[in-house]
Amino acid sequence: MPEPTAVLHDNLPVLNVTDKLLLDILYSDPQLKHLLLLRLSDTVALADPGQIDSLLARLLKLGYLPKVLPT
Amino acid sequence: MTPGLRFDPYLDAIGSERMKQMARRWAGSKATRKANAHADLLAALRQPDRLSQVVASLEPYEQQALALVRAMGGRMEHHALGLGLVALGVPLPVQRYGWGRLRLSERLPELLLHDGLFLVDDMRSPDYLSDYSMQSLFCDERILAQAPPLAVPRLDWPHTVAAGATRFRRPPAVTLDLVGMLQAVQAMGGLVLTRSGTVRVGDTRRLLRTLAWDGNEGGPDNMPFPDAGPALAGALYESGLLVEEGNRLAPAQPSEAFAAQSYAQQVSGVLAGFLRLTNWQEAEYSTGHVYLRRVDVYPMAALRPILLILLAALPLDGDAFYSLGGLLAALRDILRRDQGDPSHTGGSAWPLGYASNAPQHSEARLQPHRAEAEQALALAIERFVRSALSSWLYFLGLVDLALDKEQIVGLRLTELGRAVLHPQAQAASQEAVNAGPAWVVQPTFDLVIYLERTTPLQLAFLERCAERVQAQQHIATYRLTRESVYRALEAGMTEKDLLEGLRAGAQRDLPQNVAVEIGAWAGLREQVVLHRQARLVEFGSRAEREAALRAGAQGKAVGDRFLLGPDSARHVKIADAIDYNAVQPRSLRVDEDGMVTLTGPVADLLLGPRLDGWSQRLADVRSVSVKGKTVQAERGALPSWWLNDESVRQALKAGGRINDLLSLLQERALNAVPPLLIIALRAWAGASYEHLLGSVAILQCSQPEVLQAVAHSPLLRPYLLAYLTPDILLVDGSKMESLKERLAMLGLQKAPGLHVQHLPALAKPTQ
Numbered sequence: 075m076p077e078p079t080a081v082l083h084d085n086l087p088v089l090n091v092t093d094k095l096l097l098d099i100l101y102s103d104p105q106l107k108h109l110l111l112l113r114l115s116d117t118v119a120l121a122d123p124g125q126i127d128s129l130l131a132r133l134l135k136l137g138y139l140p141k142v143l144p145t
Numbered sequence: 146m147t148p149g150l151r152f153d154p155y156l157d158a159i160g161s162e163r164m165k166q167m168a169r170r171w172a173g174s175k176a177t178r179k180a181n182a183h184a185d186l187l188a189a190l191r192q193p194d195r196l197s198q199v200v201a202s203l204e205p206y207e208q209q210a211l212a213l214v215r216a217m218g219g220r221m222e223h224h225a226l227g228l229g230l231v232a233l234g235v236p237l238p239v240q241r242y243g244w245g246r247l248r249l250s251e252r253l254p255e256l257l258l259h260d261g262l263f264l265v266d267d268m269r270s271p272d273y274l275s276d277y278s279m280q281s282l283f284c285d286e287r288i289l290a291q292a293p294p295l296a297v298p299r300l301d302w303p304h305t306v307a308a309g310a311t312r313f314r315r316p317p318a319v320t321l322d323l324v325g326m327l328q329a330v331q332a333m334g335g336l337v338l339t340r341s342g343t344v345r346v347g348d349t350r351r352l353l354r355t356l357a358w359d360g361n362e363g364g365p366d367n368m369p370f371p372d373a374g375p376a377l378a379g380a381l382y383e384s385g386l387l388v389e390e391g392n393r394l395a396p397a398q399p400s401e402a403f404a405a406q407s408y409a410q411q412v413s414g415v416l417a418g419f420l421r422l423t424n425w426q427e428a429e430y431s432t433g434h435v436y437l438r439r440v441d442v443y444p445m446a447a448l449r450p451i452l453l454i455l456l457a458a459l460p461l462d463g464d465a466f467y468s469l470g471g472l473l474a475a476l477r478d479i480l481r482r483d484q485g486d487p488s489h490t491g492g493s494a495w496p497l498g499y500a501s502n503a504p505q506h507s508e509a510r511l512q513p514h515r516a517e518a519e520q521a522l523a524l525a526i527e528r529f530v531r532s533a534l535s536s537w538l539y540f541l542g543l544v545d546l547a548l549d550k551e552q553i554v555g556l557r558l559t560e561l562g563r564a565v566l567h568p569q570a571q572a573a574s575q576e577a578v579n580a581g582p583a584w585v586v587q588p589t590f591d592l593v594i595y596l597e598r599t600t601p602l603q604l605a606f607l608e609r610c611a612e613r614v615q616a617q618q619h620i621a622t623y624r625l626t627r628e629s630v631y632r633a634l635e636a637g638m639t640e641k642d643l644l645e646g647l648r649a650g651a652q653r654d655l656p657q658n659v660a661v662e663i664g665a666w667a668g669l670r671e672q673v674v675l676h677r678q679a680r681l682v683e684f685g686s687r688a689e690r691e692a693a694l695r696a697g698a699q700g701k702a703v704g705d706r707f708l709l710g711p712d713s714a715r716h717v718k719i720a721d722a723i724d725y726n727a728v729q730p731r732s733l734r735v736d737e738d739g740m741v742t743l744t745g746p747v748a749d750l751l752l753g754p755r756l757d758g759w760s761q762r763l764a765d766v767r768s769v770s771v772k773g774k775t776v777q778a779e780r781g782a783l784p785s786w787w788l789n790d791e792s793v794r795q796a797l798k799a800g801g802r803i804n805d806l807l808s809l810l811q812e813r814a815l816n817a818v819p820p821l822l823i824i825a826l827r828a829w830a831g832a833s834y835e836h837l838l839g840s841v842a843i844l845q846c847s848q849p850e851v852l853q854a855v856a857h858s859p860l861l862r863p864y865l866l867a868y869l870t871p872d873i874l875l876v877d878g879s880k881m882e883s884l885k886e887r888l889a890m891l892g893l894q895k896a897p898g899l900h901v902q903h904l905p906a907l908a909k910p911t912q
Contacts, residue, residue: 080693081683082722088679090701092672097214097753100673107416108799111754114681120750126677126807128202132467132800133572133673139666140673145323145711 087121089129089140090115105132150219152190152285155271156183163272167261169366170201171288176347190287200291203262206235210257211284211292217450218417220266220283221272223254224447225420232454232479234298249446250483262288279423279444293909294569300458300475306463306547306555312366313545314618316408317560317596321616322356322365322540323411326377327386327400328608329355335393336378343392343424349374357615368546370536376425380537384418403635404605409564411601412541416565419537420449427532428525445529451747452477452533456544458568459558466547466555469534473527475603480522515565585648586625588656594621599650606646609633625659640667678726682713683750693717709778721748736812736820739788744815746783747856752813759796759806762787788822793829803830844867844884861887 095118159430168174168182172189227250263282364370543562581596611623611634700710
């Protein structure tokens with residue numbers, strides 16, 4: 075098998091939740107759907123780098139308390 | 146703000162003689178060239194022992210000048226420095242220079258500057274002092290470190306007053322106000338500066354509202370504090386707690402960090418800010434017209450340090466209140482000494498154009514004017530002192546005031562005042578004395594804080610994890626909320642720290658529901674995690690990712706092909722890398738009809754989804770480029786998107802902003818985004834447009850001779866605007882009906898091929 079080659083994506087905002095249902099619920103909110111650009115898996119989505127503050131504000135408004143990590 | 150308290154950056158701007166004088170003074174240099182003197186001086190400033198020896202050899206007044214400036218934070222307004230030396234009672238070199246009519250407070254700073262002890266805090270002209278401006282003198286911090294302690298004379302005021310009503314502020318109340326202001330500034334996004342450099346009036350009002358003081362001109366506890374908003378904003382800036390960021394003043398540090406300092410440190414810093422305020426004064430001088438000059442020109446900023454010296458001179462033993470009259474007399478005495486004896490030196494008590502042999506200037510004729518001037522000065526001083534005591538000195542909790550019918554009649558230093566003005570004598574930690582239970586946590590999540598028992602560290606803790614509801618003289622109320630607890634956890638506090646901190650300061654056990662709820666809030670925070678700047682590795686297939694994991698890559702597997710984590714690229718051959726903090730390459734073509742087309746394969750994970758949010762995708766494909774080679778192409782052609790009214794409106798409804806879309810297109814398009822599309826996008830976003838021409842019509846004629854005749858007719862000219870094409874004329878639509886009548890009169894209404902009709906309106910954007 076040839077050596078795996080890959081694409082490195084650096085400095086991307088990534089949202090990680092504990093279960094699939096929770097991410098489904100987040101995507102059901104039109105505003106969050108607009109801010110969560112790409113769902114990579116059941117529990118992981120990419121956020122818009124230019125809209126992180128809007129994303130956090132929306133999550134807090136909906137009652138979530140997101141833990142924010144630098145990396 | 147001062148760019149530093151060292152001589153070094155100022156030395157290039159000083160003259161040769163002054164440089165040599167300073168080098169002689171501090172380095173014992175005999176250099177005759179400026180550059181050599183400069184080098185000698187810099188070398189001496191790096192030798193503490195050398196500086197210590199030189200300082201020890203200085204005259205007492207010079208040593209006390211250094212001590213005074215150090216006590217005032219490293220720099221001092223020059224009038225204030227001169228007055229301060231007079232106030233300290235140190236022997237002054239009055240025989241030098243023959244003082245003429247100038248006050249000591251004007252000559253002393255000049256002498257100190259001349260002798261190389263100080264420089265003017267002005268990078269362009271640090272060795273020139275103007276009598277007519279409020280310039281500060283400063284000394285290198287390495288020299289100040291060698292200065293002896295400030296020798297404040299003890300005042301012997303016989304006039305003590307019996308304390309009837311008294312009023313003072315407790316340190317926690319002061320801290321809460323200061324922290325509250327810093328938080329308010331943070332919440333406001335900074336205080337906006339006007340073009341003249343002052344804080345916007347509305348912002349100072351908002352700042353004051355956070356303090357909830359009563360009365361129009363009132364400060365805390367309704368004590369007079371004129372123009373408190375600008376004064377507080379200015380003092381916070383001058384103390385370095387606010388710094389300039391663009392056109393705003395923003396907090397230099399988080400409010401919790403400020404609150405964690407001792408009360409004395411907090412207040413000392415803000416006090417230094419008040420001492421440096423030059424664009425605010427305690428009261429207007431309104432001495433009326435006096436014949437003698439220079440009676441009322443002591444800048445109030447210069448009087449503040451003198452007032453502090455006098456307060457520091459109060460006896461520390463005993464609890465007596467000292468009369469305001471005694472303080473005023475002491476201040477007047479200092480100013481009198483500063484001005485000198487008018488019958489000998491002239492001082493300031495001579496009229497303009499004084500001539501000793503002029504009859505109108507005889508001593509007998511001048512005496513009444515001198516009395517008037519003295520009375521005016523006394524009145525101005527009393528207004529200043531009363532206002533200073535009730536405003537910044539009271540606000541900072543430095544003085545305990547004795548009142549009679551709300552008028553100040555006496556004063557003494559508070560414990561905090563003693564700690565600030567006598568830091569060596571009050572070294573014992575006030576916090577250590579007070580440490581212990583200071584609040585009650587109620588099942589309603591409210592915390593009742595007993596301020597007398599609260600330490601600065603406890604207040605800092607509360608500021609981090611709870612919301613302040615209100616604060617009074619003895620009690621403050623905070624509330625634990627989801628948001629406040631979340632904020633504390635986000636700032637690095639753990640759930641365990643939080644609960645232990647609450648328990649440590651509580652007089653009773655923590656209510657069980659409070660502890661349980663805090664645990665639940667902390668748990669909620671684990672459910673959703675946002676990595677602000679994560680590293681993600683994308684493989685061609687799940688098998689390739691598994692192979693990379695076996696080879697040593699580390700991270701969390703995401704979906705089929707991704708690996709998340711800082712070490713996810715370890716031992717992985719990276720073919721292409723994208724840094725999403727960097728500007729991404731242009732790869733779109735944007736057309737006037739709203740079509741957006743990818744011009745080549747891109748590895749960017751976000752471009753497609755961002756366009757998806759605004760438009761309708763026409764080909765659902767994403768390709769990945771690896772060193773120019775497409776390693777994955779899901780289907781046929783490259784994708785394209787269609788921006789249209791409906792798709793844009795939906796994106797806006799979901800919270801999108803049209804400017805974000807325009808930025809995306811402008812940043813990523815290879816071509817210039819068509820202006821017509823920009824107008825359309827703005828129109829879909831709700832921008833309104835008005836008609837450029839309310840009514841436009843055309844006159845079309847297939848017969849050239851008819852059209853030429855019409856076009857060149859003076860009769861019809863008022864109706865016509867221009868040629869549109871060789872066979873079409875543009876007609877003023879508002880006159881179309883009368884044109885038709887004219888044409889009918891000319892028998893042209895039925896001319897073959899002649900038509901007059903309205904055009905659709907053109908438009909221009911209104912925003």
